[in-house]
Amino acid sequence: MKVKNSALTLDATDLEILEALQNDARQTYTAIGKRLGIxxxxxxxRIKRMEQYGVIEKYTAIIDTDKIGAKNITALMTVFTDPKESERVAEKLCExxxxxxxxxxxxEELLIIAKVVAESQESLHTFIANSVAPLPGVLRxxxxxxxxxxxxxxFSMVNDPKS
Amino acid sequence: MKEETTARILRTLPREKAFYFFTSIGNYTGESAISFKEFMNKINEVSVKSLEFHLYRGDFEKWIAETLEDPELTSEIESLRNQNYSGTALKEQLYNILTKHYEKIISKF
Structure with a gap:
């Protein structure tokens, strides 16, 4: 399998390295090399090259928010918009x-789907009422x-539906 | 009521200060009001569910007090909230309060 990313073509070894990093980004080059036989x-x-080309955007930590006591609520918000304004609404939401x-x-209509977190239902409502509903082009x-x-x-190389 | 106060209550508001009608947390109906007059008219257009949601959360009082800056109407709405109306009876009571108040302030303008 070969994947092209702008100027960079990834081969099977690159994809295996990416898969290894997605499983554990803190493992050493030696450990990855040993597992892949390189x-x-x-x-x-290869990792440096993929970093330079932006294939690897960053290394981050996945935090279990329950374990740090964060009592956030998550909501999926569907915003129905005037088609002429949808890009602008989406950009404002991103901010x-x-x-x-x-x-x-x-x-059936153009819509924006956003994942939102808030401390409580009340703060979620306040955010939507004060910052989303007033955006020009928001219909409901x-x-x-x-x-x-x-x-x-x-998305992971492991669960890529094509692989 | 002073002319200045009446004018403030009846003014057209910027979009960000409008009243936005929801039916529950995060569910915006698409209806909003940018003035007292429009707010009054919308009471007949939005669902009873939306009116119940906002009245019993105190949203109407808050908007009337903080945005329209009308303490007299604020206390009338507060009084309505304490009477526990629901359904169309609530819609009628709310609309009556608003129209009476509107006529009262318009007559002195």
């Missing part, structure tokens, strides 16, 4: 720290508060 210097070179993800979608909003999370994962 030299640690090769792993180093808000409470908004974690923003997508546009076309079903439907919000679903998440009651239980069954899965949350980022």
């Amino acid at each position: 030299a640690h210097s090769t792993v180093y070179d 808000a720290p409470q908004v974690l993800e923003v997508y546009t979608s076309l079903s 909003i439907r919000t679903s508060i998440v009651t239980k999370k069954f899965k949350e994962a980022r």
